[in-house]
Amino acid sequence: MKKIVIANWKMFLNHKETELLTRGTLKNLKKIKNLEENLEIVLCPSFISLPLVSELIKQSSLPVAIGAQDVFWQERGAVTGEVSVLTLKEINTRYVIIGHSERRQNLKETDQMVNWKIKITLKNNLIPILCLGETFQERKRGEKEKVIIRQLNKALKGVKINSKNQLVVAYEPVWAIGSGLFVEPLEAEKISQLIRKKLISLTSKDQIRLIYGGSVDERNIKSFIKQKTIDGVLIGTTSLKKEKFVGIIKKILEFL
Ligand code: PGA
Secondary structure, three states, X not given: OOEEEEEEOOOOOOHHHHHHHHHHHXXXXXXXOOHHHHEEEEEEXXXXXXXXXXXXXXXXXXXXXXEXXXXXXXXXXXXXXXXXXXHHHHOOOOEEEEOOHHHHHHOOOOHHHHHHHHHHHHHOOOEEEEEEOOOHHHHHOOXXXXXXXXXXXXXXXXXXXXXXXXXXXXXXXXXXXOOOOOOXXXXXXXXXXXXXXXXXXXXXXXXXXXXXXXXXXXXXXXXHHOOOOOOEEEEOHHHHOHHHHHHHHHHHHHHO
16 A cells, blocks of 8 residues: 655644745755655645645645645535635545544544534545544543544444545554654554455455544654554644655655
8 A cells, every 4th residue: 555644734834834844845846856656745835825735736746745734524515614625625625634643632523523524525526534542541541442443433334435546544643742752653553454354344345545644754754664664644743844754755755
């Protein structure tokens, strides 16, 4: 399976800073050979910067895709402040992050909402990046596996997956996000195996891409990417520095 690297810029940058980071990242990526054959790269800026980043990617002709950080579960309607999947499609968005723990925690996003968002995204042929992961308390109580399986079951309730490229599932332990702490790569591998097994029983597809997210950087990338069941990474903080982000990509390419 082709590896995937996703940059989640969250709400860290204003529009001008997003433009600078996009231009800088694309410039550095241009210097890398054989990018397309080996790796899929996705940039996820905030909604308001999506059209600009989409245009810059188009001008660069680089094999980089664009992702949104969220979507609403209806296509149209009286929903003040939300963004429709139809609008995302218009500007060539390919991926949508769904169920990120920052939204589950700060905005009380529920498993039911995550399920609706997955459905509307798939219906419109965009690819959901479904985020799952336990909090520190849940982990301490020994509930890690239970939480992940519950989130997965509920997110995919009534969802039909037709091909392996229709979905990406990210294991993102909540306590590892933005904290500089990360899961032991072997533990992430074991969780990915658990997710793989459950996904096969839910979707009968055995090739859905599974990725890890949570304080990924240049020092730990190799130990994650060499795991058998980990097909890529979701990177927040480190993706905000173009040299570091492209450094991670180079390390992955060395490994492939
Ligand atoms: P981080 O964020 O790399 O800063 O830990 C990851 C994420 O939230 O997707």
